[in-house]
Amino acid sequence: MTTSLEGFNATTSLVVNTGFERMLTEKFDVKIGRFERLGLQLFSVANCFVTFGHVSGRSGGSGRSITEMEASFSDSLPLSDEFLVISDLSAHSLLAEHRHVMGDPFIRFYVSYPIYGQDAKLVGCIRLLDYQTRELTENQHLLLADFATIIERELALGVIYQNQIELVKQNRNLKRESLIDPLLGTWNKVAIARSLKIEMERCSKAQKPLSLLFVYPDQIDDLRAVHGAALSDQLLIRTVSRIRSCIRPFDALGRFGSDQLLIVLPGASHLVVMAVTERIRLAIMTHPELVENVETTMTICAGVVSTDTYPDADPELLISLAEKALLSARSAGNNTVVQAMPGQPDLII
Incomplete structure (x- = not known):
C-alpha cells in the first residue's frame, strides 16, 4: 500500500519571523x-x-x-x-x-x-x-x-x-487588492493618499523635494458619452500604461477620481516634475488611439505642485493645490499643464 504525503511538500522551506x-x-x-x-x-x-x-x-x-x-x-x-x-x-x-x-x-x-x-x-x-x-x-x-x-x-x-x-x-x-484599483491596476484613492503621506515624511527627513501631479484625459468624457464605458475604460487603461512608461518604478501612480490620476514623485523638484509632465503629455499626444477604426488623438490636462515651492504644505494642502492647478489647466483648454506657484490668484486658499 503506497500513499503520498498529504499536504506536505518535501522541498518547501518555511520562513517565519518567530522564535521557531x-x-x-x-x-x-x-x-x-x-x-x-x-x-x-x-x-x-x-x-x-x-x-x-x-x-x-x-x-x-x-x-x-x-x-x-x-x-x-x-x-x-x-x-x-x-x-x-x-x-x-x-x-x-x-x-x-x-x-x-x-x-x-x-x-x-x-x-x-x-x-x-x-x-x-x-x-x-x-x-x-x-x-x-x-x-x-x-x-x-x-x-x-x-x-x-x-x-x-x-x-x-x-x-x-x-x-x-x-x-x-x-x-x-x-x-x-483592497488598495488596488480593479480596472487600472494602480493604487486606489486611499492607497495613493497614504503613499503621498509616507513619501512626504521620507523626503522631509532626507531634505529632498517631492512633487505630485494630477492628470486628466481631455477626451475621456466625450468618448464615454458616444462610445460607452467599455471603450473609455480601455482608453484609460492605455493612458495609464503610457504614463507608467514615463515615470520611475518607485514613483506612485493612483486613481484619485473617476478619470483623474495622481502621480507622486519623491525627490523631484518643480523643474523635474514639469519635465516629467511634458514627457507624459507628449507620450499620450503622439500616440493616437484607434476608436472604432478611426485614429483619435488623445491629450491631457495636468496640475502640478512641488514642496520646493510650498515647503510648509502638508499632504492635504498639496493635493488641494494640485487639484486647483488641474482645474485651471482644464479651464484654459485641452492639452494644458499648470504648475501651482505661490501668488497665483486662482490658487489662493
Whole structure:
C-alpha cells in the first residue's frame, strides 16, 4: 500500500519571523536525517529509514554502496499500515529470495512501523535494517511507537505552519487588492493618499523635494458619452500604461477620481516634475488611439505642485493645490499643464 504525503511538500522551506524560525526553515530532508540518526541510536541497528515511498539516491552514494542497497531494499517494499517485525529474512517465505537478502548486503533483520498524517491516513514508515537475526524487545516496541508519534507531530507542525504561511500570504494579497484599483491596476484613492503621506515624511527627513501631479484625459468624457464605458475604460487603461512608461518604478501612480490620476514623485523638484509632465503629455499626444477604426488623438490636462515651492504644505494642502492647478489647466483648454506657484490668484486658499 503506497500513499503520498498529504499536504506536505518535501522541498518547501518555511520562513517565519518567530522564535521557531530556525526549526521552521529547516529543510525536510534535514529533519528526516535527524530522525534517522536518532533511530540508529535508539535501536542499535545497521540503518534506519524514515520513508515516504522512496529513499534511493538520498544518500548521494553509488548504487553499489551499502546504504544505497539498503535503500533499494526498503523501496522494493510497499508502505504498509501493518507493524511488521521479521527477525530473520532468510527464513521468510516471501523475502528470503530477495536479491539483497540472498546477496549483498545480506540483510537479515527488518522492521516496518507506520507513520500517519493528520487525517489518519498512512503517509510513510519507519524502517529498521540489520545484518544479524534478532528480536525486538517490548521496550523497543514502545520506543518505536513513541518515535513514530514524534515524527507524526513534527510533520503535523510543518503542515500547520505551511497553512499559516499560506493564510498570511492570502491576507497580504487581500490587503493589497483592497488598495488596488480593479480596472487600472494602480493604487486606489486611499492607497495613493497614504503613499503621498509616507513619501512626504521620507523626503522631509532626507531634505529632498517631492512633487505630485494630477492628470486628466481631455477626451475621456466625450468618448464615454458616444462610445460607452467599455471603450473609455480601455482608453484609460492605455493612458495609464503610457504614463507608467514615463515615470520611475518607485514613483506612485493612483486613481484619485473617476478619470483623474495622481502621480507622486519623491525627490523631484518643480523643474523635474514639469519635465516629467511634458514627457507624459507628449507620450499620450503622439500616440493616437484607434476608436472604432478611426485614429483619435488623445491629450491631457495636468496640475502640478512641488514642496520646493510650498515647503510648509502638508499632504492635504498639496493635493488641494494640485487639484486647483488641474482645474485651471482644464479651464484654459485641452492639452494644458499648470504648475501651482505661490501668488497665483486662482490658487489662493
